[in-house]
Structure formats: structure tokens, C-alpha cells
Amino acid sequence: MEYTVVINGKPEGPYNLEQLKGMGLRPEMFVRKPGMDDYKEAHEIAELRELFGFKHQKTAPQYFASFDQRLLASVIDYFALLVIYVIVVLFIYVFVSEKMFRIGTALGLLLLVPVAKTIYSIFAEASEKQATLGKRLLNIKVTDAVGDRISIGLSIARNMGKILSTLPVFVGYLLCFTNKKQQCLHDSLAGTLVVKDRLL
Structure with a gap:
């Protein structure tokens, strides 16, 4: 599985899990994998929580449909x-x-x-x-x-x-x-x- 990561406001990658480990992925960084419609914070993705030990931080919605x-x-x-x-x-x-x-x-x-x-x-x-x-x-x-x-x-x-x-x-x-x-x-x-x- 490969992941695209937003770094300094720009999507970069794709990276595999080993590369994510080496780059110091943080829980608040935006990540997308194949099959996802949009980016999510790393702590929202189950396998990344398990791999990096992130805690799922529940946040209230911030973007509302017009x-x-x-x-x-x-x-x-x-x-x-x-x-x-x-x-x-x-x-x-x-x-x-x-x-x-x-x-x-x-x-x-x-x-x-x-x-x-x-x-x-x-x-x-x-x-x-x-x-x-x-x-x-x-x-x-x-x-x-x-x-x-x-x-x-x-x-x-x-x-x-x-x-x-x-x-x-x-x-x-x-x-x-x-x-x-x-x-x-x-x-x-x-x-x-x-x-x-x-x-x-």
C-alpha cells in the first residue's frame, strides 16, 4: 500500500510504510491512500494508528456544505x-x-x-x-x-x-x-x- 502525504501544503509521494517511518510521519499530517476520496489526518487511518501508535483524536466537523x-x-x-x-x-x-x-x-x-x-x-x-x-x-x-x-x-x-x-x-x-x-x-x-x- 502506498500513501500520498501533504508536506508544506503540497501533496508528495507516493510513499510506502517503510518510507513513512523514515520521514517521521506525525498524527496531524494529511494522508491519502488509493480508494480514499479525500485526505485524512494520519491518526484517522487505522493501519497508521497501529503502526505509529497514534491515538484517534476525534475532531468536530469544520467544513460545511453550502x-x-x-x-x-x-x-x-x-x-x-x-x-x-x-x-x-x-x-x-x-x-x-x-x-x-x-x-x-x-x-x-x-x-x-x-x-x-x-x-x-x-x-x-x-x-x-x-x-x-x-x-x-x-x-x-x-x-x-x-x-x-x-x-x-x-x-x-x-x-x-x-x-x-x-x-x-x-x-x-x-x-x-x-x-x-x-x-x-x-x-x-x-x-x-x-x-x-x-x-x-
Whole structure:
């Protein structure tokens, strides 16, 4: 396994484990290995903790997803669901001849899209990835107040809280412009954060 290390603000390497030993790797140095989306501090990587005797120092999130990133992630999620919706409707139109049934079913399924989005978000944000498809594409994820994965219960509370964020005219979403952690109303109520990968 080879690692890229940020030294004096610049990524250098790759280095193998023996080379890392020789260079005096410190726990706060940023390191990335193949398969990682972004750099992590050395103490956050299990095999480096074991090899160098680092202690895992839990730090609160410092980089938060902006409103436009969150909005784009939601648009991507809805687009994916609408693609599925269109496929299902086309299937119905091909195999069902009754016109009123086709129209009624198409409208009924369209009304279920937001419900499907909510259910999907609940499970996706509480999963190991901590993110829906849209969030994953933008490298943002949902965490609790200290950066840990949220439970299903907390995910339900967060997503149900979005109902309050939309009333009366999406004011709850605009609250993200009023605080440093860019929390919308439903995030504040549930005690969650939407964070992004650190920038070098």
C-alpha cells in the first residue's frame, strides 16, 4: 500500500510504510491512500494508528456544505427518482389500455415521488455512506453534531423536520445563511450537520 502525504501544503509521494517511518510521519499530517476520496489526518487511518501508535483524536466537523451544494444534491436525487417514475409510467402505458386508469395511475405515482424521496433520504443518510446519491456525487454527507454517522431515528427526525423547513415559504432552509455551520431549521432541530470534505 502506498500513501500520498501533504508536506508544506503540497501533496508528495507516493510513499510506502517503510518510507513513512523514515520521514517521521506525525498524527496531524494529511494522508491519502488509493480508494480514499479525500485526505485524512494520519491518526484517522487505522493501519497508521497501529503502526505509529497514534491515538484517534476525534475532531468536530469544520467544513460545511453550502446551500447551493445541498440544493443541487436534492435536484440530482429528484431527477433520479423522476427517471424511475417515467420508466414505470411508460411501462403502464404500454401494457394498460384503459385511458383513465393510465392517467390516474400516472398522477398518483407522481404524488408519491416526494414520499419516495423522503423514505430514500432517511435510509441513505443513516447508512454507512451517510448520503443520498446527490450528496455522494457532491462529496457531502449528513452527520451528528460531532461528525459521527446518524441513527435511523435521528434521520427520521431530520427528514420529517423538513416539513417545518418548507413552511411557510421555505424559510427554514434560508436559516442556513444565518449560522456558521449552515444548518437549516430541520438540522438545528435534529442536531445534525451536512459536511463536506476538507479542502487543501
